[in-house]
Amino acid sequence: MLTTVAYGLAIVLNLMCLLIGARFLLVPRAAATAYGVPAKEDSAYLTIKGLRDGTYGLVGLALLAFVGAHAEAWFMLIVALLPLGDTLIVLRNGGPKAAAFGIHFATAVLVLISAALLFAL
Template sequence: MLTTIAYGLAIVLNLFCLFLGYRFLFTPRAAAIGYGVPAREDSAYLTVKGLRDGTFGLVGLALLAFAGPSAEAWFMLIVALIPLGDTLIVLRNGGPKATAFGIHFATAIIVLLSAALLFAI
């Protein structure tokens, strides 16, 4: 049961990264508003974020499929720094605290939970 939950959460988080990447690449303005810091739609930074998020999703899925839960756990542990950093970025740029903590910080906690579950199996 723990293995199913650990793998399931990791897969969902990686697919979510792919979704975020897609969103920043194809609907950048809406994605930026949802992120908590609006930006110009033609901003190269939104494309960079889309590529980054999508790549992290693909790497996570590849690690899980080909290297196993231990490698994925380490990946998740390290990747948790991104939503923690996103929390600070939103706060530093005057974004909503609800977005900073309710989306980004909460995501970091869930990613750390995923890492813990993967380490446990």
């Protein structure tokens, strides 16, 4: 049961990274608004964010598939820094606290839970 939950959560989180990355590439302004800091124009930074998030999703899935749970756990532990940083970015730029804590901080907590579950295997 623990294995199913650990792998399932890791897969869902990695797929969400792919989805978020795709959204920033396809509809960058809407994605930036949902992020918590609306963009005034489509900029290279929105494309960079899309590529970053999509790449993290792919790397996470590859680690899980080809290396194993322990490597994925370390990856998740390190990747948790990104949504924590996103929380601070939203707060520093006057974005809604609901987005900062309800989206980004909550994501960091989920990623840390995923890492803990994977380490427990």
